[in-house]
Amino acid sequence: MRAKASEVHNKDCVKVAVRVRPFNKREQDAGSRCIVSMASTSISIQDPRESQNRRAFCFDYAYWSHSGFVRDHRGLYVPEEPGGRYADQNSVFQDLGEGILENALQGYNATLLAYGQTGSGKSYSMMGYGPNKGLVPKLCERLFQAIRENQESGQCQVFFSMLEIYNEQVVDLLSRGSRNPGGLRVREEQQRGFYVEGLRMIPCESAPQVEQLMEQGTRTRTTAATHVNANSSRSHMLIILQLKQIFSKESTTKQSNINLVDLAGSERQRSSGSEADRLKEGTAINLSLTTLGNVISALADVAVGKRVVHIPYRDSVLTKLLQSALGGNSRTVMIATLSPADICYEESLSTLRYAERAKRIQNRAVVNESPTERLVKELKAENARLLQRLSRMGQEGRRASEETKELRQLLTHNELQIRAIQTLWEQHLQEALKDWEQQYATLTQERRMMQMHPYILNINEDAQLSGVVKLFIQEGEWIIGLFDSSQRSISIKGLGIQERHAVFRNEKRRVTLTPLPGSKVIVNGNAVYQTTELQHLDRLILGSNSTYLFIGYPSERGADDWSRYDYDYFQSELAAAEGIHLGESSAGSNQTDPSLLAVFYDYIKLMPMVAEANQMSQELNKGVEFKLEIKNLALSDSRGHDLQKDIVVRVTSRGSKQVWVWSKAKFVNRKFLMEEVYQQFQAEQREGERAEGLSAVALPREKDPFWDPVEPLLLGMAHLWLQSLAFHIPLEEQLEVLGSEGTEEAILQAQLVPCTSTGLPLGEDDILIDPTEVLGRRLDFQLVLDQCCGVRWIKEARNRGVQIGFRLFDCSQPLYTPAVWHNINPLLDHRVHFTSLCTSQRLLDYLQSSAVVVELWGLQEGCTSLSSSLEAVKMTAEGTFIIDEPGPPETAAAGSGLSGSIRALQRDLEELRSVNVSLRKENQSLREQLNSAKNGEGVRGRSMRPSCDAEFARALKVFYHSMTSVRAQLQRLHRHRPSEESDLLGLRLFVDEQSRLLKDFSEQLEQSVSTLKQDVAAIVRRKRERSGIWS
Ligand SMILES: Nc1ncnc2c1ncn2[C@@H]1O[C@H](COP(=O)(O)OP(=O)(O)OP(=O)(O)O)[C@@H](O)[C@H]1O
């Protein structure tokens, strides 16, 4: 579907198009739902958690590239049927590309920006993949075609430049010399505005020439990315086409700049800002993208008449270079690309909002005349005047030979100057063509090699950069590594790559790989240490994250599709080796829980980053290790529902054994800062400043991204279920405290003791048959935390301590036990008395369905322990904690949306409560009717029931007590493990002991159950006897 807004827009408003791509493999595996729909030029997006929540937007163009397409014999994606709704590359070009071309030919500056989250299709739309060429190559083709068609009317010169902005540095992607470490400078001139000093501008006269330059640029980008360990989706790529048209007849020259910008993935910008981090600088993970957002917002405000004092163009490199494109002299188009999947809802919505703001920006484009062309024009005008004077002089018959000579000289000089200006272009063009021929020969050579030898092919996180580098493994032995002084070496760079990393041997058409000591080599997800024979399409990871696909001899290749071995494939394979699976079967059955899937993809996304952080830490001697963990994998809330899972990074200092747990956002932020430190370190190394102060490494602590002050750490949780309190039954438990990933962190002995207001435990006779009896009455109980046993945290390092935190019902703050240090089995002996003065239905519901979540906190040397904040806590006169306070009066809750929904919930609760009361009444009366029907006499029935129920309660209580000891036995069994050093005899003893414990356990269980059965049978029998059925 290709739709164009019907209303006529102001010509110079930024035009905005949105495009939605097909599902990618991740999304397909997850059984994703498409939440985007389009009708004409409007697009609407649905909140996957709340289907009524739809947001609609309207743009200049809306492209449906999600479904309704087929791949034709040329490999092109085209609509299933002619005129189908699928928008292919051609239709996008017809709207956006043709417009840009037309503007440029008229002499306007033109800009095309692609904005969207990583992997949403920016590069697909801009550059394209394989035969599905994007806007840029198509635009170049059409441009040269137009030039050929208009050859008669004037000469046309095209200059091509390609640059990348990464981390605020400008890299010339077409530069042949060595890279300037600080990047190129951006300068400002009154006439020209901002420009990149020393950027290569290559004259071009055909589309294939431009295509080859783009290939060359992509190659530079790929190698630059691996060398400095940069992430390409965080960089912006700019292609600048300068077009000069010289119309000799009209003596006019038109000049236009076409900026084609593939922006960095948009989500990177926000992941950093979302969380407070001690080190703030990293909030500018992508200063250019953040600033672009600010400029767009400011300009959008200007457009709606708001007063805006300042537009922050100067705050970043990108916005400096795009100043004319935004709010200036340019006709600008933005294409916003979207993923259709439910899991990308937040990102897609944010992209649409961004695009909506951009739509409001107004530009003032004018046709351009450059000073050089004016000079030619002026020279020509002067010549014309001179000629006129000469002829006039001839006519007048005056023989002023001196003057004529002077005039003729001037004329010749001017003509020479004109020719010089024009031949300069010819010369440049010739040079560029020579260069092009050389490059072309290299490419042809490479193609020939591909047909003769096995090779490895780079795989990059950014699909645009995958397959760009090919390293051939010819017959014989080849060392791969940083080392490149030998004839028989393959030189690569990258984090964790050793001087001599590994050896490839190609003998008798078989290729093997042997890692050299101390180097990391992973083949198909598994680390290898010995010579391994490589098979066609094996996946190699060298160092921390240099990923390659092995391509065997042509005879082994067949017609297989290599594209499935993308970056994700490599990472999933690694994750699988670590035991983190997203099983094909569950994925295929479309049933994977989207939240789990998001966690899985976060995991594989962070995995290479963690590997890189570890490598940097090692090289910089930081002594810290990073490890990915899944937060809450095995944990649940107070009602037993799974807690939201998330990825965290556990940071451990090897020397001091200090531990930190960083959120995903914090880690991403820190990783960025680490890269900066690392690059600085590398630069210093290059400059030989190694000897004394490695200043990058010896950062003051407060600026060190590898360090943080220590804090208490949540080690794990246990649940103490409260149901017994509703019956006034005491409970004694040995709780297993589970860590985030399900490991046993400790055993906690805890009790719940129903008691009197003075703290005396209630007796057996106080047991309630019907828990509703507590309603409206005072309820007292104590939570007792006796002791922790086998605390793993302290076993690992004795200089640590623990604390227990817990929160009950409506307590706003958690309470903590005092800290206990240095003890594996710390005695807590902590008792807290809670009181509900007038028990509500809400508290009763809570008791019957919830648990107190007891948190085990780890303390480490130098960190302050956690303390209970008692400000908001209410106490009784006896000094007990009051819970279940009556809610605030209605009026207090008025106002915000949140309090509105709380009020609604309270109303619902009230209603449910009254329904409950009436149901209970009905139930009671039904029971009475039943009894009187059975006995013919109501009184007898009523008098008998309590005694029977009391017998039941007693039997249950006996059972309950015996179950407590059975459970203790089970826990003992759980903890019973063979010692790590046990020999065969030790194991045999262990097995004997284990079977004894099991036998005891089953006997106890048997006995408890049979006692219960007997008791129940006796009660039933008695009941029947009394009701006279047997009489
Ligand atoms: N309209 C489309 N039709 C078919 N495939 C598409 C389309 N758009 C994107 N894709 C595919 O989706 C993948 C990611 O697209 P692309 O590389 O363009 O993302 P990107 O937005 O440039 O990401 P990054 O920010 O990482 O550079 C590619 O494999 C590409 O082939």
Ligand SMILES: [Mg+2]
């Ligand atoms: Mg891209």
